[in-house]
Amino acid sequence: MSIAIELKGVSVKLGDTVVADGVNLSIAPGEFVCLLGPSGCGKSTLLNVIAGFVQAQGTVLAGGVPITGPGKERGVVFQSSEALFPWLTVRQNVEYAARIRGVSRSERTEKADKYLRMVGLSSAANRFPSELSGGMRQRAQIARVLANEPSVILMDEPFGALDAQTREVLQIELERIWRETGASVLFVTHDIGESILLADRVVTMTVGPKARIKSIAEVDLSRPRQLASSRAIELLRTLRDDIAVEVNKVLTAQGLVLGGRA
Incomplete structure (x- = not known):
């Protein structure tokens, strides 16, 4: 099987801190992978390494080619909708x-129209970001990334600041867009349920510094998914327990010990 993204022995040092150490991960073309872990475990840092924003030791490849900086084949959707240029319209x-x-x-207008239709924002094309809801701004950001037609989409908690109802709608829309584009997706999230709904595989990380990959879970559930199914509940419990162990390490280091799950 060909590989869209490959990390081999990747370590990242920011200042004097080794954020991640010895990370190995591969993502297949068209695969949806969620990166899950406690705050400070280096999820966003690894995403930024793949985006080409942060340099790392080890091997980082996109389509078999070393990543040395940002590239149009790798699109990034940020958590904050403030990433849109406020002085420009959505289009x-x-x-x-x-x-x-x-x-x-003519070519860029045609392409913009295509992806604005895909995210359901054709009617808002001439509005400014300040005139949109948070969910609409995130859809505009996704359309901006899709317009470059990347083979890899990197998403850093893109729905983290949204209300629960909007988040649920965008999760459904993201799955549809992923299927239509065929892109590989690496999606950083703190939300275990979200990772089960979206991912082909869920990758959990240990607490940092020197964070590593803790486990990789195959999400063997048919789509569209329901978190109420017995298999989804079983997987949620497994992932929750994995994360709880790491959270308890942080709390113990801070002098707080919990008797049960975090």
Whole structure:
């Protein structure tokens, strides 16, 4: 099987702190992988390494080619909707990268229209980000990434700041978009239920510093998924227990010991 993203023996040092140490992970073309773990375990740092924003020791490959910096084949959706340019309309935000590359107006407009339709924002194309809800801004950010037609989409807790109802809607929409595009997705989240709903595999990490991959769980559930199924509940408990062990390590280091789950 070919590999979209591969990390081999990857270690990341920020200042004097070794954030992640000896990480090995591969993501197949078209695969949806969720990265799960306690705060401070290096999830976002690893995502930034793959994005090309942060340098690391070890081997980091995209499609078999070493990653030395950002590239249009790897799109990043950030947690904050403030990543949109507030002085540009939604359409102009989506067209921005193509305009910088010198793509003709007709071609970039056609592509922007395509992806605005895909995320359900055609009617908001001429609005500014400040005129949109949080969920609409995140959809606009996803459309901006899709307009570059990346083979890999990196998502750093993109729904973390949204209300529960909006988050649920966007989870469903993201799964649909993933299926339509065929891109590989690496999705950072703290939400165990979200990871079960979305992922082909859930990768959990140990607490940092020197965080490592703790476990990799196959999500062998048919789509669309329901968290009320017996298999989903079993998997949720397993992942919750994995994360609880790591959270308790943090609390113990801080002088607080819990008798049960975190």
